[in-house]
Every structure is written in C-alpha cells, then in structure tokens.
Amino acid sequence: WLPERVAYGLAHTVGTMQARRTRGKNTQVERNLARITGLPVGSEELHEVVAEAFRSYSRYWLETFRAVREKAPFFLERVQPKDPHHIGDEIAKGRGAVVLIGHLGNWDAAGAWAGAVGWQVVTVAETLKPRRMFDFFVAHREALGLVIYPAEKGVTSKLIEAVQNNSVVPVLGDRDLKGDGVEVEFFGEPATFPRGAAAVAVRTGSPLIFTGIRGRRLDDGRWGWAIEMNPPIEPPPADDPDAVDKLTTIAVGQLEDYIRKYPTEWHVFQPFWTADRAERARR
Numbered sequence: 001w002l003p004e005r006v007a008y009g010l011a012h013t014v015g016t017m018q019a020r021r022t023r024g025k026n027t028q029v030e031r032n033l034a035r036i037t038g039l040p041v042g043s044e045e046l047h048e049v050v051a052e053a054f055r056s057y058s059r060y061w062l063e064t065f066r067a068v069r070e071k072a073p074f075f076l077e078r079v080q081p082k083d084p085h086h087i088g089d090e091i092a093k094g095r096g097a098v099v100l101i102g103h104l105g106n107w108d109a110a111g112a113w114a115g116a117v118g119w120q121v122v123t124v125a126e127t128l129k130p131r132r133m134f135d136f137f138v139a140h141r142e143a144l145g146l147v148i149y150p151a152e153k154g155v156t157s158k159l160i161e162a163v164q165n166n167s168v169v170p171v172l173g174d175r176d177l178k179g180d181g182v183e184v185e186f187f188g189e190p191a192t193f194p195r196g197a198a199a200v201a202v203r204t205g206s207p208l209i210f211t212g213i214r215g216r217r218l219d220d221g222r223w224g225w226a227i228e229m230n231p232p233i234e235p236p237p238a239d240d241p242d243a244v245d246k247l248t249t250i251a252v253g254q255l256e257d258y259i260r261k262y263p264t265e266w267h268v269f270q271p272f273w274t275a276d277r278a279e280r281a282r283r
Contacts, residue, residue: 015055078224207232
C-alpha cells in the first residue's frame with residue numbers, strides 16, 4: 001500500500017542494514033563476490049559490493065510481493081528487453097525455446113513479461129513451504145498465462161512436451177542442489193551446474209538461449225527490469241554421449257560473462273563453488 005518510492009527506500013534500508021550486520025564476519029556472500037570481482041575479502045571496496053547485493057536481493061522480495069497483484073500491462077511497461085527476437089524467431093519457426101536463466105534480478109518478472117507478450121511459458125519451480133505460498137504464486141503466474149510445474153519426479157518429461165508444443169521453457173541453471181551436475185571452471189574455480197536445461201534442449205533439438213535479468217531504474221525514476229537474450233546455442237546431436245555436458249559448459253560461460261558485468265544482481269548467497277560445498281560437508 002505504500003508509494004513505490006517509499007517502498008523501495010525501505011527495501012534498500014533493510015538491505016543496507018543486513019550488509020552491516022555481516023561486515024567483518026567473512027560471510028559466504030562476501031567470499032562469493034570476492035571470487036567474482038577479484039576484490040580482497042575484508043576490503044572497503046568489496047563491502048560496498050556486498051551492500052549493493054543485499055539491496056538488490058531486498059528489491060527482489062519487495063517486487064515479488066508487490067508485483068503479484070499486477071497484470072500484463074504492468075510488465076510490458078516496466079520490462080526493457082534486448083534482442084527478444086532470439087526467442088521470438090524460434091517460436092515463429094515452431095521449434096520452441098529452452099531458456100537458461102540464473103538467480104539474477106527478478107526472474108519471476110521476466111517470466112511474467114514473456115507471458116504478457118503472448119508466448120506460452122512453461123517452467124518448473126521448487127516447491128515452497130508452506131505449500132500454500134507456492135500455490136499462491138502459481139495461481140498468480142497462471143493468471144498471466146504461465147504454466148508452473150512443481151519440481152517433482154517426471155517434470156522433465158512435461159518440459160520436453162512443452163518445448164515440442166512450441167512453448168518457451170525457462171529453467172534455472174546455476175544452483176546445483178544435489179551437487180552431482182556438470183563440473184565447470186567458474187571464475188577460475190570448479191563448480192557444478194544442473195543438467196536440466198541442456199538435457200531438455202538436447203532431447204528436443206531445440207536451441208538453448210541464455211537470458212540475463214537485472215533490476216534497473218526507468219527514465220522516470222520508477223523501478224523495472226532489463227532482460228538480455230543471447231543468440232541461440234544449437235545443441236549437439238542427441239547421440240553424442242557428452243552432449244549435455246558440452247551444452248551446459250557453453251551456457252555457463254555466458255552466465256559467467258553476465259555475472260561479471262552485474263555481480264550484485266546474482267542472488268546466490270550460499271556455498272556455491274566445489275571447495276566451499278566440501279568445506280560445509282565436513283562441518
């Protein structure tokens with residue numbers, strides 16, 4: 001119910017306060033951002049980056065709950081897309097599109113925008129607890145024309161069917177929750193990435209398109225989002241036993257390039273690199 005300027009001001013204050021609470025504690029978010037930026041842990045320069053990352057993450061949650069009441073015109077007005085033809089051309093050809101996204105900016109807003117422009121969007125989401133919160137967000141996305149499947153057994157087959165039906169299928173491709181994904185050098189250190197997006201692309205023959213999302217101020221001072229769609233990556237032949245790993249590695253390279261440009265928009269504050277995950281497992 002607050003005016004937008006006031007609401008965002010409060011979100012930024014909360015993010016700044018959270019960053020201050022973690023200052024000097026060698027937190028995981030600080031170590032993650034040190035790898036990305038090359039800034040030394042404990043430095044004033046890195047602290048400023050960490051603070052902006054917390055402000056960005058606070059904006060994400062503010063937008064998640066404020067935008068839930070918005071309709072298609074809101075997202076068409078607030079989103080500034082770059083090269084949407086990379087996806088639109090594949091839809092026009094009837095090939096569908098598998099879109100690899102990361103925990104960048106506000107991926108929910110990007111999906112809402114894609115539905116608002118008329119694309120059939122089908123995706124998967126981790127089931128939230130309590131379940132009624134998950135159902136709440138699913139109902140809102142469905143009102144915008146999106147189809148959301150819970151991350152349960154058999155969901156990959158549903159995503160493959162959606163691509164074959166010429167849908168846009170965005171899949172989060174950075175956090176490997178099980179830790180058994182494709183190992184890739186990421187900012188100079190090994191990390192594992194989920195195979196899901198590449199697996200769907202290989203099995204359907206549809207291109208994989210990396211898409212980056214970030215928050216940005218519009219010319220009139222309000223907040224919106226910028227979406228950048230990269231050229232399609234054609235998948236290797238399905239009979240190549242390393243096809244999924246190869247495609248994942250290429251897409252992760254594009255994810256790395258985007259995060260290098262916009263490190264504070266990457267909302268991964270947990271142990272991510274293999275070394276950090278191994279350290280956590282030993283505790």
